[in-house]
Amino acid sequence: MKHPFTPGHEPLFLSPADVTGMVIRQGLPAMLRGMAAYIQEDFLRWNSFDKSARVASHSPGGVIELMPIADAGHYSFKYVNGHPANTAHGLPTVMAFGVLANVATGMPLLLSEMTLTTAIRTAATSAVAALALARPGSRVMALIGNGAQSEFQALAFHHLLGIDELRLFDTDAAATAKLMRNLQASPDAAGLRLRACTGSTQAMQGADIVTTVTADKARAAIVRAGMLGPGTHLNAVGGDCPGKTEIHPDVLAGAKVFVEYEPQSRVEGDVQQMPARFAVTELWQVLAGQAPGRDCAAQITVFDSVGFALEDFSALRYLHDQAMASGVGRRLPLMAQLDDPKDLYRLVRPNGLVPAQPLNHPSLKSGAHPTEMAPA
Amino acid sequence: MKHPFTPGHEPLFLSPADVTGMVIRQGLPAMLRGMAAYIQEDFLRWNSFDKSARVASHSPGGVIELMPIADAGHYSFKYVNGHPANTAHGLPTVMAFGVLANVATGMPLLLSEMTLTTAIRTAATSAVAALALARPGSRVMALIGNGAQSEFQALAFHHLLGIDELRLFDTDAAATAKLMRNLQASPDAAGLRLRACTGSTQAMQGADIVTTVTADKARAAIVRAGMLGPGTHLNAVGGDCPGKTEIHPDVLAGAKVFVEYEPQSRVEGDVQQMPARFAVTELWQVLAGQAPGRDCAAQITVFDSVGFALEDFSALRYLHDQAMASGVGRRLPLMAQLDDPKDLYRLVRPNGLVPAQPLNHPSLKSGAHPTEMAPA
Numbered sequence: 001m002k003h004p005f006t007p008g009h010e011p012l013f014l015s016p017a018d019v020t021g022m023v024i025r026q027g028l029p030a031m032l033r034g035m036a037a038y039i040q041e042d043f044l045r046w047n048s049f050d051k052s053a054r055v056a057s058h059s060p061g062g063v064i065e066l067m068p069i070a071d072a073g074h075y076s077f078k079y080v081n082g083h084p085a086n087t088a089h090g091l092p093t094v095m096a097f098g099v100l101a102n103v104a105t106g107m108p109l110l111l112s113e114m115t116l117t118t119a120i121r122t123a124a125t126s127a128v129a130a131l132a133l134a135r136p137g138s139r140v141m142a143l144i145g146n147g148a149q150s151e152f153q154a155l156a157f158h159h160l161l162g163i164d165e166l167r168l169f170d171t172d173a174a175a176t177a178k179l180m181r182n183l184q185a186s187p188d189a190a191g192l193r194l195r196a197c198t199g200s201t202q203a204m205q206g207a208d209i210v211t212t213v214t215a216d217k218a219r220a221a222i223v224r225a226g227m228l229g230p231g232t233h234l235n236a237v238g239g240d241c242p243g244k245t246e247i248h249p250d251v252l253a254g255a256k257v258f259v260e261y262e263p264q265s266r267v268e269g270d271v272q273q274m275p276a277r278f279a280v281t282e283l284w285q286v287l288a289g290q291a292p293g294r295d296c297a298a299q300i301t302v303f304d305s306v307g308f309a310l311e312d313f314s315a316l317r318y319l320h321d322q323a324m325a326s327g328v329g330r331r332l333p334l335m336a337q338l339d340d341p342k343d344l345y346r347l348v349r350p351n352g353l354v355p356a357q358p359l360n361h362p363s364l365k366s367g368a369h370p371t372e373m374a375p376a
Numbered sequence: 377m378k379h380p381f382t383p384g385h386e387p388l389f390l391s392p393a394d395v396t397g398m399v400i401r402q403g404l405p406a407m408l409r410g411m412a413a414y415i416q417e418d419f420l421r422w423n424s425f426d427k428s429a430r431v432a433s434h435s436p437g438g439v440i441e442l443m444p445i446a447d448a449g450h451y452s453f454k455y456v457n458g459h460p461a462n463t464a465h466g467l468p469t470v471m472a473f474g475v476l477a478n479v480a481t482g483m484p485l486l487l488s489e490m491t492l493t494t495a496i497r498t499a500a501t502s503a504v505a506a507l508a509l510a511r512p513g514s515r516v517m518a519l520i521g522n523g524a525q526s527e528f529q530a531l532a533f534h535h536l537l538g539i540d541e542l543r544l545f546d547t548d549a550a551a552t553a554k555l556m557r558n559l560q561a562s563p564d565a566a567g568l569r570l571r572a573c574t575g576s577t578q579a580m581q582g583a584d585i586v587t588t589v590t591a592d593k594a595r596a597a598i599v600r601a602g603m604l605g606p607g608t609h610l611n612a613v614g615g616d617c618p619g620k621t622e623i624h625p626d627v628l629a630g631a632k633v634f635v636e637y638e639p640q641s642r643v644e645g646d647v648q649q650m651p652a653r654f655a656v657t658e659l660w661q662v663l664a665g666q667a668p669g670r671d672c673a674a675q676i677t678v679f680d681s682v683g684f685a686l687e688d689f690s691a692l693r694y695l696h697d698q699a700m701a702s703g704v705g706r707r708l709p710l711m712a713q714l715d716d717p718k719d720l721y722r723l724v725r726p727n728g729l730v731p732a733q734p735l736n737h738p739s740l741k742s743g744a745h746p747t748e749m750a751p752a
Contacts, residue, residue: 009467016712016723023724055431057446059479064451066442070433075440077455079475081482091385091481092717097710099455103435105467106457115712119720151721175718182721332708334473336392336491341468342551344495345527345558347392348399362706 011099013332014112014323022319022328023116029159029188032152034322036124036160038314043128046284048072049310053264056241061085063241069309075101078114078312082241084215092148093215094118100316110320111332114312119149121315122307123156125260126235129303130161130209132286133258133293134233138208139164144200144222145214145238146170146179153211153237154183158192165193167203201227211235212246219243225250230298239270240306247302249273255300258283258293260308269304280304387475389708390488390699398695398704399492405535405564408528410698412500412536414690419504422660424448425686429640432617437461439617445685451477454490454688458617460591468524469591470494476692486696487708490688495525497691498683499532501636502611505679506537506585508662509634509669510609514584515540520576520598521590521614522546522555529587529613530559534568541569543579577603588622590614601626606674615646616682623678625649631676634659634669636684645680656680 014022023031042049054067062083069076080096087093096114101107130138141163143150147170157163166183170176176196183189197203204210204227212222215238225248228234234255239245247270259265259280266272271280283303285291294301323329338344390398399407418425430443438459445452456472463469472490477483506514517539519526523546533539542559546552552572559565573579580586580603588598591614601624604610610631615621623646635641635656642648647656659679661667670677699705714720 013708015709017709020712020723024726027726028724050433052431055428055442055444057426057444057451057479059446059448061480062482064444064446064477064479064482066431066444066453068431068433068440068442070435070440072435075433077442079453079484081477083480083482086481087717089481090714090717091483092712092714092720095482095711097484101440101457103440104437104459105462105465106438106440106459106471107467108455108473111710113710113712116720116723148718148720178716178719182719182725185725187726332389333391333393334487334489335471336396336468336489338466338468340554341463341466342524343554343558344468344492344524347396347492348404349558349561350400350403350563 009107009335009337010331010333011108012110012320012323012329014110014319014329016113016116018323018328019113019116019319022322022326023120027188028155031120032124032127032156032159035121035315035318036128038318039121039125039311040128040287042310042314043284043287045071046288051261051309053261053267054309067309067312069313070103073103074313074317075103076309076313076316078309080114080118098312098316100320108334110316111334112316112319114315117315117319119152121311122149122237122305123152125311126153126211126237126303126305127156127160129258129283129305130157130233130235132283133301133303134161134209135231135294135297138162138233140167140207141165141209141211142167142169142203142207144169144203144210144212146175147213147215149213149237150179151182153213154179154192155188157209157211158189161209163209164191165195167195167197167207169197169200169203204228207232209233209235212238214238214246219245221248222246223251224248225254228300230300232300234300234302235305236270236302237305239304241268242272245270245273252278252302255302256281256294257302257304258286259304260306264308265304265306268306271304385483385711385713386707386709387484388486388696388699388705390486390695390705392489392492394699394705395489395492395695398698398702399496403564404531407496408500408503408532408535411497411691411694412504414694415497415501415687416504416663418686418690419660419663421447422664427637427685429637429643430685443685443688445689446479449479450689450693451479452685452689452692454685456490456494474688474692476696484710486692487710488692488695490691493691493695495528497687498525498613498681499528501687502529502587502613502679502681503532503536504663505634505659505681506533506609506611508659509677509679510537510585511607511670511673514538514609516543516583517541517585517587518543518545518579518583520545520579520586520588522551523589523591525589525613526555527558529589530555530568531564533585533587534565537585539585540567541571543571543573543583545573545576545579580604583608585609585611587611588614590622595619595621597624598622599627600624601630604676606676608676610676610678611681612646612678613681615680617644618648621646621649628654628678631678632657632670633678633680634662635680636682640684641680641682644682647680
């Protein structure tokens with residue numbers, strides 16, 4: 001009997017091990033550069049996209065979000081959670097996966113891990129914004145919050161901006177120790193001077209750029225008025241949901257503030273603390289030359305980053321292109337394929353053949369064979 | 377070197393072949409009955425759910441939608457497309473997959489095909505509604521629209537309602553011939569009399585229940601005033617997005633209309649044609665005994681079904697329970713697992729080991745091994 005599935009339309013699947021392998025083979029700096037180029041390219045096509053704020057489902061322990069976006073050719077969405085207590089159970093606070101699909105047919109092209117990918121695309125986006133907004137020749141960066149995302153931010157600014165000195169601070173000294181250990185052992189951080197600081201004030205003093213990646217699910221004021229020298233660029237990554245902020249409103253009031261997608265940032269970003277009339281500029285306008293970035297060398301600029309679906313679209317597009325070119329990944333039988341697409345019932349029509357008894361949940365990592373059809 | 381992934385938290389993956397195997401082993405009638413029981417149970421817990429209308433991305437060729445919902449324990453979403461021209465390219469008009477996740481951690485428990493599953497859950501929902509709304513003793517059903525979903529509707533009403541005569545009509549005679557061929561060859565349709573009709577008027581004459589499952593992406597009036605006898609229950613499945621309707625407004629005006637989730641149905645259902653003050657009753661209220669169903673034997677009742685996220689939640693819950701009990705499916709390495717969840721960078725830290733050159737996109741159906749780590 002011919003099996004009623006016809007192959008050829010299966011999406012590519014990239015596991016965490018697949019993406020990890022891609023990063024290690026390419027090198028993280030090359031991956032950051034590649035993803036930054038795709039993000040820049042897509043931000044320049046801003047008006048080609050059907051955009052919406054993400055859809056969040058809040059619970060006492062955290063949040064699960066879906067982040068869809070589409071242009072005329074491709075549709076993508078990311079599934080991402082945020083559960084601060086996860087680390088106590090050995091799970092990451094933030095986990096994610098994403099799908100890139102063909103708009104013309106609705107068929108997924110790619111299903112990929114995005115836990116690691118999100119950290120890379122966030123750092124790449126920060127670098128794209130800083131290249132447009134920070135003072136040229138910036139060399140010293142304060143990195144406040146030394147958790148899971150901090151190495152990616154450090155290496156993005158080292159390789160894409162030319163930052164050669166990092167001032168580190170975290171309320172958890174173990175986090176700073178981990179970051180220093182990881183960077184000191186990495187050839188990718190060669191030439192990057194590291195200085196652990198005793199407080200955020202010390203870390204920010206004399207910094208050209210200040211990056212905040214703290215994870216408190218609460219109102220915080222990591223950066224207060226007077227802590228930033230004139231001309232500083234503040235890359236504020238951690239304030240990213242209602243009630244979660246890092247920057248004191250006085251800092252925002254005295255700075256020029258840039259956001260990704262205004263309708264989402266007004267709700268989720270640090271600018272949620274400001275009145276609706278407080279002016280913000282969307283980053284794409286600066287990249288496209290439609291709005292000025294910093295107005296003078298002494299101005300404080302803030303990139304109030306919350307993470308926008310377009311960055312995931314770019315990241316998935318990059319992963320798909322790289323995986324197709326290099327042969328990484330496997331095809332996943334996700335969507336039913338039919339000889340006659342109007343005859344769905346044919347899949348389950350009783351016909352004297354019953355599938356063999358299944359194995360007991362083997363992992364796809366173990367290379368298990370799928371259920372086979374066998375005569376009854 | 378110990379690999380930095382720790383297993384044990386991988387979601388179960390059910391391919392179309394896995395779900396097909398489950399249906400064939402259980403029998404479609406048992407699957408319809410099982411899923412109907414889960415749907416009924418979840419509709420009775422209506423107020424436990426965080427509900428929202430689905431998020432649609434429209435394009436000239438179709439639509440891609442995300443349908444999220446959650447209660448205190450589980451979160452689910454379905455990805456589903458609708459592309460009428462797909463059948464010309466050998467692809468189904470509607471394809472879907474879904475995810476069931478743990479609200480406490482955000483970790484997915486199940487990733488499953490839902491192309492086949494959606495047809496089963498839609499028919500099960502129709503049967504749940506008809507059991508509450510149709511006249512007891514209904515035996516004759518007209519089935520207008522004999523495409524991919526029609527066999528599932530036919531068997532749901534035969535096995536769950538006791539329908540023993542079907543009057544069939546489709547503007548495409550080949551669709552009716554396919555439906556008759558499939559049912560005549562199926563032991564599941566034993567005792568079900570089939571009558572192909574020359575028009576929808578003839579098909580509806582004397583029917584206790586009328587089911588419409590047409591797929592036009594346009595305003596249509598398959599059912600017009602005067603076509604339905606007194607006491608008929610109309611199970612209207614095909615009108616399910618803005619601009620796509622099957623029922624003439626006069627039919628709705630003269631009937632008692634029931635919907636799944638009012639905010640979504642007002643936009644997508646046949647009731648999109650009615651003024652906002654036109655009364656509708658949510659099905660869960662009838663099931664829970666909080667609102668009457670039909671008021672008298674002569675009343676025409678309409679279930680204006682558009683498909684709601686809760687039905688997919690129930691279907692995924694059912695699939696997960698069945699798959700866990702029977703050992704169907706495989707574990708999919710979708711989410712990065714970390715020894716130290718605060719140390720994401722460890723995954724990609726250069727360490728003298730580089731992954732082996734990958735294979736060239738083998739299918740997971742072929743039992744391919746994943747990328748392995750090897751010394752450089």
